Amino acid sequence: xxxxxxxLGKLADLAGAPEKDVAGPLDWPxxxxxxHGALGEAAQGGKVKLALNGRVxxxxxALSAEDGxxxxxxxxxxxx
Amino acid sequence: MRVVRLIERSFxxxxxxxxxxxxxxxxxxxxxxxxxxxxxxxxxxxxxxHYELLTLPGMEALADSxxxxxxxxxxxxxxxxxxxxxxxxxxxxxxxxxxxxxxIQAIDFAMDHLKSDAWFWKREKRAxxxxxxxxxxxxxxxxxxxxx
Numbered sequence: 001x002x003x004x005x006x007x008l009g010k011l012a013d014l015a016g017a018p019e020k021d022v023a024g025p026l027d028w029p030x031x032x033x034x035x036h037g038a039l040g041e042a043a044q045g046g047k048v049k050l051a052l053n054g055r056v057x058x059x060x061x062a063l064s065a066e067d068g069x070x071x072x073x074x075x076x077x078x079x080x
Numbered sequence: 081m082r083v084v085r086l087i088e089r090s091f092x093x094x095x096x097x098x099x100x101x102x103x104x105x106x107x108x109x110x111x112x113x114x115x116x117x118x119x120x121x122x123x124x125x126x127x128x129x130h131y132e133l134l135t136l137p138g139m140e141a142l143a144d145s146x147x148x149x150x151x152x153x154x155x156x157x158x159x160x161x162x163x164x165x166x167x168x169x170x171x172x173x174x175x176x177x178x179x180x181x182x183x184i185q186a187i188d189f190a191m192d193h194l195k196s197d198a199w200f201w202k203r204e205k206r207a208x209x210x211x212x213x214x215x216x217x218x219x220x221x222x223x224x225x226x227x228x
Contacts, residue, residue: 076215079215079216080115080202
């Protein structure tokens with residue numbers, strides 16, 4: 001078991017893959033440690049949102065994920 | 081009646097509208113909108129990606145808010161994901177209502193939300209490769225029409 005990270009939109013390009021497993025538990029500083037370079041900078045930007053198990057977090061710093069959870073990193077949507 | 085689906089392959093909007101209309105014979109009118117991949121501008125393909133845990137639930141919530149806001153007999157929202165070619169349909173919204181204005185406005189409402197507030201990420205393929213599309217200010221201005 002692990003925490004699954006899902007990268008949407010251009011964040012998947014920055015990550016080099018659409019998904020990544022990291023060891024849990026995972027909080028916001030822990031997530032940033034798991035993201036390198038431009039991906040980490042993008043995640044900290046105000047326009048990127050986080051969802052935990054399909055619920056968008058109002059405050060990214062409040063992230064608290066356990067093994068088996070799924071965190072999505074959501075850049076601004078470009079519309080249908 | 082509420083039908084909301086994500087579609088992974090090319091689809092025929094007319095073949096979807098017909099059974100929807102047939103299922104609602106008592107409606108006084110049915111309005112529909114089909115959005116297509118616009119030809120030109122050097123775009124060879126368009127790709128829409130989505131997120132399983134948010135995109136369809138968000139579209140279902142949008143349909144529910146349209147059904148609550150307008151007097152409708154039924155609402156159909158179908159949206160493509162994956163790779164599309166110019167002229168292919170991307171989205172179909174159809175609304176059936178007793179009176180025309182509710183049907184027409186429900187479609188306008190649904191489209192403004194789908195264009196700016198739905199969980200889709202879009203990239204275009206041009207001669208030099210793929211490019212992610214950034215949000216458009218106009219789409220956010222269109223959305224604000226409904227918040228008054």
